[in-house]
Amino acid sequence: MATTDARRRRLGTIVDVNAERFRVEMTEAADGYTLVGFDDQHYVARIGSLVLIPLTNLYVVAEVTGLQERPDAGPVSSASKSMEDITQVSSRQLSLTPLGSLPFDETENFSFGVSEFPPLYADVLHVENRDLDRILNVANQEIAIPDSPHATKLRSLTIGTSVVFNDYEVKIRINEFFGAHSAILGNTGSGKSCTIASLLQASLGKATQAPAGGSTFILFDTNGEYRRALSELPDPIHRTYARISHRQAAPLDPTDQFSEREESQEFQLPHWLLTPEEWELLLQTSDRVQRPVLRNALGLTSLFAEDSAGDLKDLKNHILASCLQHLLRDTENHTSAKHRMRSLLNVYGSDEISVHGVLHNRQVRYGLFDDRDIADIESTLKSFILHDAEIPGYRQHPFKFSDLETALDMAILYEESHGNSRVRDYCSTLLTRVKALQSRDEFEFLRADPGQDLISDSHDSFVDNILGIGRNGTQLIKCAQVFILDLSTVDDEVVEVVSSVVTRLVFDRLRRSRIRNAYPVNLVLEEAHRYVPSQPASASTLEATKIFERVAKEGRKYGLFLILSSQRPSELSGTVLSQCSNYMIHRIQNPEDLHHIRRMTPFISESVLNRLASLPKQHALVFGTSVSIPTTCKIRTASPLPHSDDADVSTYWYRSPGEVGALPV
Secondary structure (H helix, E strand, O other): OOHHHHHHHEEEEEEEEOOOOEEEEEEOOEEOOEEEOOOOEEEOOOOOOEEEEEOOOEEEEEEEEEEEEOOOOOOOOHHHOOHHHHHOEEEEEEEEEEEEEEEOOOOOOOEEOOOOOOOOOOEEEEOOHHHHHHHOOOOOOEEEEOOEEEEEEEOEEEEEEEOOOOOOEEEEEHHHHHOOOEEEEOOOOOOHHHHHHHHHHHHOOOOOOOOOOOOOEEEEEOOOOHHHHOOOOOOOOOEEEEEOOOOOOOOOOOOOOOOOOEEEEEOOOOHHHOOHHHHHHHHOOOOOOHHHHHHHHHHHHHHOOOOOOHHHHHHHHHHHHHHHHHHHOOOOOHHHHHHHHHHHHHHHOOOOOOHHHHOOOHHHHOOOOOHHHHHHHHHHHHOOOOOOOOOOOOOOOOOOOOHHHHHHHHHHHHHHHOOOOOHHHHOHHHHHHHHHHHHOHHHHHHOOOOOOOOOOOOHHHHHHHHOOEEEEOOEEEEOOOEEEEEOOOOOHHHHHHHHHHHHHHHHHHHHOOOOOOOOOEEEEEOOHHHOOEOOOOOHHHHHHHHHHHHHHHHHHHHOEEEEEEEOOHHHEOHHHHHOOOEEEEOOOOOHHHHHHHHHHOOOOOHHHHHOHHHOOOOEEEEEEOOOOOOEEEEEOOOOOOOOOOOOOHHHHHOOOOOOOOOOOO
């Protein structure tokens, strides 16, 4: 550094050095902890500000952690000062904590850790914005794209303004933030939703000249906040808004769009896309009996969806004949047996075993069995029985949701035909849950009809709609960058199932990519503690959490990255939270949550963490791989804001009683 520049920026000298702390006596020029330079007036003694200590070929970067008066210093009269006093020390002192080193060579970056310590009486310099850019490694924010001389891309994004360095814009590095898992934490009302909205607006191009047309964001919007916030994004950014609706929710108006670049749709999740484990989660099955029976029932839906040929045809007839034989022996109630036989044959009957072929005479049609009828039917069915036959596994072929109850009944009958007489008693709660799912309004999104034009039988086509991918013949094209799934009208039970299934489908799709990591996807989990908890409320919640834990551990390899948002970090899965590389922490006052953050961030100083409880709204402590040092900033204001405004209580309190227009009639 040039001598004149060093003299201009000098604020004091080192008078005490140890491995963990330096002490600085400030010059008289730093009057009132303010240093007046040629370029500006610098307030150099804020807690959390940075200083540089020049050595032979690098600077030691240190953080200001304390301010004090020298104990033996007496009062100094301003009238007694002379020009010579300007270079003398004052009674003011700073305590510094060393952070790392910054080479003089401007092509090299800041690195944590100090291996060379300053000598006594070394100069201490205040930092300028160009130094901060180098320390935070965010210099040259916009760079040229190779082989495209007129195109540029962003290397970092501005997220807010520093609360320590006047008018300094705090930036995060795009690759390190959006190419890793991140967590946005804070009390309700501290500004988390606005932070997410501001991040997405900046990253998608609203605040820049380079819209990110190749990006993909999937939002689990549990409070219905982000449709408005993402309504004014520039070309070529498009988004899809999908909502889970039911009879008690207001219908989705297709004309109610916030922009021309939005496609709105009712979200439907074809039930045949669920894996056996997800069916077990949905139906809350017990381990010993219900899970094997459910898996057999799902296998039957796949088996009877297959074209009948060869051994497959014989296996179908064997299972059907075994179940009908068992019903036929139930002679105590002929009418019930006949109805159950007819139900099975109507759904799963074959060319060889049909209603017309088995229930062929008048007496049987009306449920009037006699010994001759039973013997006749048993003789017909006996020829279809195989030895050592097994029900095949579930292949996720399309089937009607209502057929599951029939398949479950057949699976129970098949077990009963093999001597397990109590299986129906053990599966009574399972049958009840299946019937409930067929009637509950909030699960209507799951009861898709395989014949609907809007429902695709293909796993990939369903997932591609979420990923914003369309097809032009055999070629895939990018159609949308944002998928907002509005989950605000459903309970946690539905949120658990939908979030885990969608995440698993996206993860599986990316794992099969021809080029690994070539299609990065960022999954935003709003109110993540509701469906990624540390202490599951039930066994089903535990199963739902597993996919997020797997993505947290393996998603980076395939380009799937999580952005968690929660007001209760202590209630989040420790596995998922431990894999986050970046944190934006707003005000947190709960002692349990503060303790949890202290445990998961051992490299953050206690003085920095102590400020979390008093952070103003919209302020956050940012640290992790996307910023070189922990930084406190005021997050850029989102425009438009998400639909998460605070209630104006006094406005609604102090008015004359009248019609209540906000609530549904």
